[in-house]
Amino acid sequence: MAFAGRIALVVALAVTLYGIGASLYGARRGRRDWVDSGRRSVYALVVILTVAMAILEAAFLRSDFSYNTVANTSSTTTPFLYRAAALWSSQEGSLLLWVWLLSIWASVAIRMTRNRLRDVVPYATSVLLGFGAFFTMLLVFFDSPFTQTHPAPVDGAGLEPLLRNPSMLIHPPMLYSGYTFFTIPFAFAVGALIVRRVDAEWIRVTRRFALASWLFLGIGILLGAHWSYYDLGWGGYWGWDAVENAALMPWLISTAFLHSVMIQERRGMLKVWNASLVLGASTLAIVGTFLVRSGVLSSIHAFGASTLGVPFVILIGAMVAGSVYLVISRRAVLRSEHALDSLVSREAVFLLNNIVLVGLCFVIFWGTFFPLISKAATGTSATVAAPWFDRYTVPLALALVFLSGVGPLIAWRRATLANAIRNFTLPLAAAALMAILAFTVVPLHSSPTTVVLFCGAAFAVSGIGQEFWRGWRARIASAHESAPVALLAMIRRNRRRYGGYIAHVGITVVLVGVAASSAFQHEQTVTMGVGQSVHVGAYTERYVAATGTVDSDPNHTGATLTLGAVLRVTRGGHYVTTLTPSDGFYPAAGVMPGAAVSSLIGGQTAVSEVALDSSPRRDLWAAITPPEGQLPESKLVSRADRIDPTNIPGSDQVAIAYRLLRAISAYYRHHPPPVTFTLLASPLVMWIWIGGLIVLGGGLVAIWPAPSALRRRAHARSAAIVAQELGRA
Amino acid sequence: MSSPRKRTIRLVVCLAIAVVLASGLIYTSFAASDPALSPSQLLRTGHAGQIYQLTGTVVQHSVRNRAGGVLDFRLADRSGGGRSIVVAYTGSVPSAFAPTRELIVTGQVRGGRFLAQPNSMITKCPSKYTAAPAGE
Numbered sequence: 001m002a003f004a005g006r007i008a009l010v011v012a013l014a015v016t017l018y019g020i021g022a023s024l025y026g027a028r029r030g031r032r033d034w035v036d037s038g039r040r041s042v043y044a045l046v047v048i049l050t051v052a053m054a055i056l057e058a059a060f061l062r063s064d065f066s067y068n069t070v071a072n073t074s075s076t077t078t079p080f081l082y083r084a085a086a087l088w089s090s091q092e093g094s095l096l097l098w099v100w101l102l103s104i105w106a107s108v109a110i111r112m113t114r115n116r117l118r119d120v121v122p123y124a125t126s127v128l129l130g131f132g133a134f135f136t137m138l139l140v141f142f143d144s145p146f147t148q149t150h151p152a153p154v155d156g157a158g159l160e161p162l163l164r165n166p167s168m169l170i171h172p173p174m175l176y177s178g179y180t181f182f183t184i185p186f187a188f189a190v191g192a193l194i195v196r197r198v199d200a201e202w203i204r205v206t207r208r209f210a211l212a213s214w215l216f217l218g219i220g221i222l223l224g225a226h227w228s229y230y231d232l233g234w235g236g237y238w239g240w241d242a243v244e245n246a247a248l249m250p251w252l253i254s255t256a257f258l259h260s261v262m263i264q265e266r267r268g269m270l271k272v273w274n275a276s277l278v279l280g281a282s283t284l285a286i287v288g289t290f291l292v293r294s295g296v297l298s299s300i301h302a303f304g305a306s307t308l309g310v311p312f313v314i315l316i317g318a319m320v321a322g323s324v325y326l327v328i329s330r331r332a333v334l335r336s337e338h339a340l341d342s343l344v345s346r347e348a349v350f351l352l353n354n355i356v357l358v359g360l361c362f363v364i365f366w367g368t369f370f371p372l373i374s375k376a377a378t379g380t381s382a383t384v385a386a387p388w389f390d391r392y393t394v395p396l397a398l399a400l401v402f403l404s405g406v407g408p409l410i411a412w413r414r415a416t417l418a419n420a421i422r423n424f425t426l427p428l429a430a431a432a433l434m435a436i437l438a439f440t441v442v443p444l445h446s447s448p449t450t451v452v453l454f455c456g457a458a459f460a461v462s463g464i465g466q467e468f469w470r471g472w473r474a475r476i477a478s479a480h481e482s483a484p485v486a487l488l489a490m491i492r493r494n495r496r497r498y499g500g501y502i503a504h505v506g507i508t509v510v511l512v513g514v515a516a517s518s519a520f521q522h523e524q525t526v527t528m529g530v531g532q533s534v535h536v537g538a539y540t541e542r543y544v545a546a547t548g549t550v551d552s553d554p555n556h557t558g559a560t561l562t563l564g565a566v567l568r569v570t571r572g573g574h575y576v577t578t579l580t581p582s583d584g585f586y587p588a589a590g591v592m593p594g595a596a597v598s599s600l601i602g603g604q605t606a607v608s609e610v611a612l613d614s615s616p617r618r619d620l621w622a623a624i625t626p627p628e629g630q631l632p633e634s635k636l637v638s639r640a641d642r643i644d645p646t647n648i649p650g651s652d653q654v655a656i657a658y659r660l661l662r663a664i665s666a667y668y669r670h671h672p673p674p675v676t677f678t679l680l681a682s683p684l685v686m687w688i689w690i691g692g693l694i695v696l697g698g699g700l701v702a703i704w705p706a707p708s709a710l711r712r713r714a715h716a717r718s719a720a721i722v723a724q725e726l727g728r729a
Numbered sequence: 730m731s732s733p734r735k736r737t738i739r740l741v742v743c744l745a746i747a748v749v750l751a752s753g754l755i756y757t758s759f760a761a762s763d764p765a766l767s768p769s770q771l772l773r774t775g776h777a778g779q780i781y782q783l784t785g786t787v788v789q790h791s792v793r794n795r796a797g798g799v800l801d802f803r804l805a806d807r808s809g810g811g812r813s814i815v816v817a818y819t820g821s822v823p824s825a826f827a828p829t830r831e832l833i834v835t836g837q838v839r840g841g842r843f844l845a846q847p848n849s850m851i852t853k854c855p856s857k858y859t860a861a862p863a864g865e
Contacts, residue, residue, distance in 0.1 A: 162824055239851060339736070363754060370758055371765055382762035383782045385835065392754065525821045525848070527798055608824040625822045676798065678821040 123191035178217025186282030246288030268337030405460030499702025506694030546672030548665030559584030769811030
């Protein structure tokens with residue numbers, strides 16, 4: 001089957017090259033049949049890459065260790081779902097996932113535009129297939145997922161235990177979907193610039209894909225933050241790491257694009273800006289992929305050894321050079337149809353919002369690439385730490401919160417004093433009330449930044465609430481519907497607007513959670529024996545007992561041995577909760593008869609399973625630091641290793657090894673050594689994830705086709721059928 | 730509002746503000762940055778009292794727990810060659826910390842050892858530990 005997989009990749013590469021040629025030939029010669037053939041290449045690419053994905057996924061699921069990638073990232077003891085997800089834990093598997101997702105989204109886009117933008121689509125098809133060709137070429141010539149070793153190893157190395165988390169199933173596909181969705185607006189922007197068709201039509205066609213890329217990437221980023229916070233034992237959701245930043249930059253630029261594009265649609269303005277944003281966001285998405293695979297920057301996410309840096313530099317160089325050439329050479333047709341009427345208008349606020357977002361992106365870009373910049377300027381590589389990022393990003397984030405409140409309220413073209421009084425009185429009152437609360441009831445005043453952000457959040461959310469309320473009342477009055485029906489009808493009739501409002505609320509809620517948990521978090525790293533306790537903020541955490549389990553695997557991650565602790569948490573003498581953090585120990589490579597006990601638990605470093613008691617008000621978080629990556633009672637393990645199971649007649653060798661492990665775990669429970677705990681008490685963290693869900697909801701509302709569009713499509717289909725019937729008759 | 734003269738003035742003002750802000754950004758980034766070195770570079774060029782960001786691989790069998798919650802380990806160059814330096818670290822230790830793993834830690838050299846700032850350790854995401862292709 002591996003041979004079939006290799007053939008599939010070669011055929012996929014051939015199909016992409018053919019499709020590029022057919023589309024370009026058809027466009028230049030005005031041959032519709034060649035253009036259609038190019039479009040069908042995209043559909044063929046999906047089928048071929050699906051076959052390749054299925055072959056590789058099947059190899060993972062049946063643990064075929066003759067595939068190098070399966071042997072390196074999976075094992076017989078890796079739980080079933082994680083075996084499935086192990087496909088994208090390797091570089092070659094993740095590249096295949098990337099190009100497969102690209103082919104799916106590209107075919108959806110090409111299918112949706114088969115009767116629109118006939119002059120633009122062939123070039124867009126070529127660009128999309130160009131991306132497909134690039135990634136397929138990497139898989140064929142540089143890093144094939146179908147490389148085999150004969151004879152196959154008995155068992156694989158297993159999926160890294162830290163990756164045995166439900167987030168592994170969804171976080172990478174979400175991020176990759178976000179990245180690959182970016183290629184669609186990019187491809188159509190390039191096509192529109194090539195044929196000089198720079199009206200709002202290409203934007204209308206691809207806006208939903210731009211929104212999808214924004215949504216998928218945003219949710220992917222949040223899932224990564226949640227994973228880091230909850231499972232990896234890093235105790236934080238954001239570290240300004242190069243690869244984290246690389247995902248955030250295109251998201252910021254696409255956020256700017258989703259706002260400024262409204263100005264082009266309504267007023268025919270900002271065409272150069274919008275084209276630049278689309279081209280920039282897509283290039284930054286590829287830069288993110290490059291950063292992970294090039295090793296050019298020290299990052300916690302970067303691949304250890306990769307040979308793909310040079311091809312990615314060539315791709316990025318081509319994208320930047322092509323984008324700059326197209327925008328400059330088409331500047332005459334990109335001229336705005338109108339000028340800004342007033343600085344006190346929604347257009348001006350959106351423009352300011354765009355400048356802040358691009359400024360934020362520039363700050364992050366500068367900080368991320370500073371090691372390379374400083375090396376070029378001074379000869380010494382240097383880095384900037386989190387405080388430097390915070391110095392710039394915090395005020396810019398505050399400005400964004402206020403602008404997200406002002407944008408929906410201010411009038412298009414030119415705002416009047418009457419408009420300002422009518423729309424801003426309530427939000428300003430809400431912000432003032434929040435300021436009073438911050439200095440009286442809620443003790444926020446020790447962090448002025450948090451106070452300002454909370455006031456901004458109150459301003460933005462109350463402004464959006466006011467917009468909902470007014471629209472809702474108007475709908476009830478005009479359509480005489482019941483309140484729930486009127487609310488749903490109002491949102492359905494203007495999904496883009498109200499979906500955007502909901503997303504604004506979600507982002508504001510996320511920022512509130514980030515601000516509060518950053519400013520008011522309490523942390524303790526302490527070594528305690530059983531019976532000892534420590535204060536974490538207002539909470540007292542007491543280590544009451546040690547735990548140890550063998551093969552019952554409480555966390556369902558495939559751990560053979562789990563050692564942990566029971567912490568009793570009280571506040572003011574009252575019981576609050578019980579936390580049970582643990583360390584999981586994993587086998588080296590499957591569980592094999594005759595294997596030493598140490599191989600059952602010494603495959604990787606012990607992995608911390610965080611204990612979390614989460615509520616809307618605060619999170620209590622506890623992790624045990626793995627003791628040097630080794631089992632603490634290592635003398636017992638050494639002694640167990642010296643027992644030869646073959647000398648014990650009538651018993652299964654694996655069963656004997658497990659019996660020895662159980663003895664070790666019982667010893668640990670009854671003679672627990674001091675353990676190092678990391679303990680956090682953080683307010684409002686849950687609101688970061690709730691805010692993410694609100695953004696997801698808003699994004700889905702905005703992305704869903706409006707009823708009128710659905711009706712139009714249904715009418716078009718029935719009209720086509722009638723025309724066909726008439727033709728036959 | 731939209732006369733060419735006003736548009737030019739607006740553009741110049743905006744560009745001037747952008748230049749001032751960018752200059753501030755560039756200045757502070759150089760002023761606030763810490764050199765990023767490998768262990769062998771640090772041993773060769775490091776100065777006492779200067780803050781560095783050290784990137785390297787934890788040497789096998791070098792990890793020791795000392796009194797006071799101090800974790801000692803040796804850090805060698807990522808490439809595998811060069812000299813190694815003892816790192817003394819306090820604070821929370823990420824799950825991915827282990828011998829042979831790559832990590833980044835911030836601190837300063839004192840008495841031939843690297844005294845890391847508390848909680849400054851970040852370890853590489855294990856999803857990206859791909860072995861070097863044969864022959865490289």
